[in-house]
Amino acid sequence: MQMNTPIPNNKTFIYGASYLGLALAQLFDQQNTHYEFIDAYAPRDRVKGKYMYRPDEIKAEDKAHATVYIAVLLPPVKSGVDEALFEQLSQMGYTHLVSPYQTMSEFPETLSIISHDGLLWRNPHDENFVNQQGFETVLSFFNDERSKALLTNIANFRQSFAVEDYIKPDYCEEYFPPEIDLCTGLDDLHILDCGAFDGDTIKQFFAVFKDKIKSYAAFEPELDNYHALTAAASKIKNDFPQANINCFPMGVGNINKVLRFTSGDGAASHISDEGETEIFVTKLDDTHANSTVNLIKIDVEGADLDVITGATELIKQQRPNIAVSCYHQPSHIWEIPQLIKAINPDYQLFLRQHGHYGFELTLYCIDKSRFNYSN
Structure with a gap:
């Protein structure tokens, strides 16, 4: 089913709205970069005020020109999971996929956000992380x-x-x-x-x-x-x-x-x-x-x-x-x-x-x- 909500021309998607996805969204908000969330299984509830699209709800032309930052690094933690997701999205017509590790490399600030802003330990921590x-x-x-x-x-x-x-x-x-x-x-x-x-x-x-x-x-x-x-x-x-x-x-x-x-x-x-x-x-x-x-x-x-x-x-x-x-x-x-x-x-x-x-x-x-x- 195609969604009626239009996708902007600068098509940037974050796949997943957990730790890395939320950190990346926080960084994009700071940079005034427009983005949307997609996820095959996440609840439909709005995340940071944005609708959670399913990957198959995006129009074919948008899939072909979109950049998708894959930000799912939670269970199942099994070797080959990332490769399987890449294959699934590629078969659906997404052509520019950025792996979680590539995403971290491109936006290294996300790791600091995850660790310091309460995403990882549920509360912000200002203490020294190393004794x-x-x-x-x-x-x-x-x-x-x-x-x-x-x-x-x-x-x-x-x-x-x-x-x-x-x-x-x-x-x-x-x-x-x-x-x-x-x-x-x-x-x-x-x-x-x-x-x-x-x-x-x-x-x-x-x-x-x-x-x-x-x-x-x-x-x-x-x-x-x-x-x-x-x-x-x-x-x-x-x-x-x-x-x-x-x-x-x-x-x-x-x-x-x-x-x-x-x-x-x-x-x-x-x-x-x-x-x-x-x-x-x-x-x-x-x-x-x-x-x-x-x-x-x-x-x-x-x-x-x-x-x-x-x-x-x-x-x-x-x-x-x-x-x-x-x-x-x-x-x-x-x-x-x-x-x-x-x-x-x-x-x-x-x-x-x-x-x-x-x-x-x-x-x-x-x-x-x-x-x-x-x-």
């Missing part, structure tokens, strides 16, 4: 050269925000990088999933570990996500009746208390003093003091440090393998490894980046009694 002492301390914690190189690259990018320092994802599935086995040294798995979202991780874990999972406790405070989580868990229970699966509509932190919460942001719902709802938050040291736990996954949109602090005794006593997100706040990249090592100096630490813009930056912690890594 040199913190980075140097954490660098000595890592057991493999790949983790050390990644941390060094992160420090370089945060100081330059240059496209040549931009870190591409490793295209591995989060929690399952081939060289890091979270169930290493474990016959049975007893898992705590902190920030279970809509059941995406419980599906992943049972698909990979199957009958090895004997118990699974999932925490998710956002009610829409929680309902999706319980539906997913119910189906899994039918396939794996031996597993004791429990879902809890609450958050996890370093205190047992009712806190304000910003909901409705999908995976990005989070604890906030300005939140419009209230949730109950609990400590793992209290909920699982007398339970067997040997694997903890933590992805709680900024409260990750609090979860670890609230599980200090559990971690000391049971030494579970841990996968924890390190990208929700700039300081988490050096604070979380230091906290983990302070609780258990025998953890071996590995760092992997599974997403764009530093998203899905995950710290893997495995006690050396289960696995002693050597280069």
Whole structure:
């Protein structure tokens, strides 16, 4: 269907209205450059006052003469996704396509906008993105050269925000990088999933570990996500009746208390003093003091440090393998490894980046009694 809204003669399109797309739009607004948004799947809601066109709604002559800046760098993070999108748009008649990396090179200011203006960490940050002492301390914690190189690259990018320092994802599935086995040294798995979202991780874990999972406790405070989580868990229970699966509509932190919460942001719902709802938050040291736990996954949109602090005794006593997100706040990249090592100096630490813009930056912690890594 062709749209009646006319497209200007200087035809510039931004494909995608997420992080890179919004940063590019902000830059174009500053430069008084006219542009329109197109996206095959994004909601029809207006973005920055502009209509979201579908690629097939643009007239053939406009496709042939338009410049399309492809600005989608979010999941699915798989090798070949960019090439597939190029092919699809080319077949539709678009002739001048600019890749995300070419877009960054042409407009390097976009990377600084993403990092400083609240797009990446949800709130503007004026702080130094690199604590040199913190980075140097954490660098000595890592057991493999790949983790050390990644941390060094992160420090370089945060100081330059240059496209040549931009870190591409490793295209591995989060929690399952081939060289890091979270169930290493474990016959049975007893898992705590902190920030279970809509059941995406419980599906992943049972698909990979199957009958090895004997118990699974999932925490998710956002009610829409929680309902999706319980539906997913119910189906899994039918396939794996031996597993004791429990879902809890609450958050996890370093205190047992009712806190304000910003909901409705999908995976990005989070604890906030300005939140419009209230949730109950609990400590793992209290909920699982007398339970067997040997694997903890933590992805709680900024409260990750609090979860670890609230599980200090559990971690000391049971030494579970841990996968924890390190990208929700700039300081988490050096604070979380230091906290983990302070609780258990025998953890071996590995760092992997599974997403764009530093998203899905995950710290893997495995006690050396289960696995002693050597280069």
